[in-house]
Amino acid sequence: MKTLPWEYGVRNLFRRPTRTALTLVGLTTVILLIFVVVAFIRGLEASLAASGDEDVVLVYALSSGADIENSSIPARTPALLAASLDGIQRRFDVQHISPEVYLGTRITVAGTDKKGLGLVRGVTTAAPLVRSKMQIVEGEWPGPGEVLAGKLAHSKLGCREEALSVGSTVTFDGREWRISGRFTAAGSAFESELWCPLQDMQTALKRQDLSLVAVKMAPGGSLADVEMFCSERLDLELKAVPEAQYYASLQQHYKPVRLLGWVVVWLIAGAGVFAGLNTMYGAVVGRVRELSTLQAMGFRRRAITMSLIQEAVLLSVGGSLIAALVAFLLVNGTAVRFTMGAFALRVDSLAVVIGCGTGLVLGLLGAVPPAMKAMRVTVVEGIKAV
C-alpha cells in the first residue's frame, strides 16, 4: 500500500499553530502528571524494597504488632542472642548484632522555630555492619551528643537541606545534638532518619530498654535459629522477622496509596484522550474534502487513516519527550515527605515506559475515531464538502 508522504502529516500540524500548541501543552501536562504519579509510586516502592536486606533478621517485641516504634525489649537481648546463636555473621570476632532504639519524635532544627516529626535511631557502631548499604558521605560517625543525618532527613523534617549540614544543631528529647555527618543508604527508608549513639539516646529518654535488635546472618545461618531462640525464651517475649518481610508488610500497608496512584494515572490518561480527540476531530472535520480528494486520486482509506494517526502520534510523542525531559530535570530525585520517612521521586525506566507509552496511546486513541468518522463520508459527497 502506498502511504502519504511524511511531510503531509507534519505540515498539517502547523496548519493551526495555536491549536496544535495548546494541544501539545495539554498533552505534555497530562503525560507529566503521569510521570509524577508513576515516579511517586516507584519511589515509594523502591524505598521500601531497598530497605529490606535478605540476610538481616529483626528481633523485637512480640506485643508490638507491625510497628517497631512501640516495641520494647530487654537490654540484655543482644548479649543473649550473641551467646545462643551460631549463625550470626562475624568478622574479626565482632558479631554483627545491632541493638537499636527507634522512635518518631518532635525535632527542632536550629534557626527555625518549627518543630517537625522526625525519625531517630539510637545505634552502636555495629549498625553499619548490619545495615551494609549505609555509607557516610560527609563528616564522621557521631560521638557523644552528636547525630548523623540521613540524606533525606531534611525532607522528613520539612526544612532546607543546609539546615542539617555538618556542624548545625537539632533539638529533641530535651537536649541539643550536633550534626556530625551525613549518610546515604541506597535509597532506603534509613535515609530519612537521624542516627545517634544508643547510650546518649537512652540517657536522654531515661530508658534502659531497646526497640529492636537487627542481626545479620552468616551465609549458613537461618531465620529458623532466631525463631527457635525467640520461642524458647518465652520470658523475653520476642519475635523474629526478616527485615525484607518487615518492609514488605509496610508495602502492603501502602497498597491503597499505590492503588490510588494507579487510578489517578488512569483518570489523567482518560482526560488526555479527550484532549487528543478534540484536536483530531477539529483537524479532520475541516479536511473532509481534502481527504476525499486523496481517495479520488487513488490513496486507500487505510493510508489516509495512517497519516492522520501519524499526525496525532507525532504530537503526542512530542508531548511525551518534553514531559520526559521535564520529569528528568525537575521531578526525578525530588524528595517527598511521608509518614514512615521520606523518599525520592524516581523517574526510572518503568516510569519512562509508562509515561511515553501513555503518550503514544493518547495519540492513537485520539486519532482513530475522528479518522474513522472522516472515512465514513463517501468520496462523492466528500469532494464537494465545505
Next chain:
Amino acid sequence: MTLVQVKNVTKQYANGEETITPLNEVNLEVHQGDFLSLMGASGSGKSTLLNMIAGIDEVTSGEILVEGTDITKLSRGKLADWRASHVGYIFQTHNLIPVLTAYENVEMPLLLLKMSAAERRKRVEIALEAVNLTDRATHYPRQMSGGQEQRVGIARAIVASPTLVVADEPTGNLDDETTEQILELLQRVNNELGMTLLMVTHDIEASEIAKRQIRLERGKLTERQAGSAKSTVTAA
C-alpha cells in the same frame, strides 16, 4: 480504439417513498483521443455518470468497461489502485491540498505509482510546464489565483498520463477570461498530449470546444451529431 464502454447503467437513489433514477439504462462509448462534453440540466445526473466512470461512485446496475476491465466489479481497494493509474480528476473547485506546494500537489498522484524519484521529478516538471506554471512550483495554493489553482489541478490530473481525464464543471467557479484560458488548456491536453477527456459542463460555449457533445435528459443520453439533429446514442 474503444476505451470506455458504459453498458446499460442505471443509477437510482431511494429518497424516502420515491426513487430517483438520474440514469436509466444508459449506454456510451468513449474512444481513445475523444473529447466529450456532457451537458444537462442541474440535477440531471451528469456528475453521477462522470463519477461512476471515474470509479468513485457505484452503479445500481450495468457495467462500465475501461480497457476491458469491468470496474463495477472491483473491490474498494482495487478500485482505488485502478484510479491511481487510470483516472485524472479535475474538480470544480481545484481541491488542491493547502499544505502542499504546487509542485508537491502535482507530484501526489505519482507517489501512488512505481517510479524513480528522477522520473517523478521529470514528469512533474513537464506537467507544470504544460500548464505554464513552472515559475509557481514552490507556491502554496493560497498564494495563487483561482485560475492558477485550477491549472495546478489540471497538471495534477494529467501528470500520471491517465487513461482518462474527467472534469466536473472545471470552469464553474471561474470568471469569463479565466474560463477561456482553462478551456484552451483542456483543448491542448486533448490535441497535443492526446489525452482522452470527459467534461461535464452547463455552459454551451464550453461544450462547443469538445469533439463530441452529449446531453443527459430524463435519465437518457443523446449525442449531437456534427451538423445534424440530435439522435439517441446507441448501445455499444
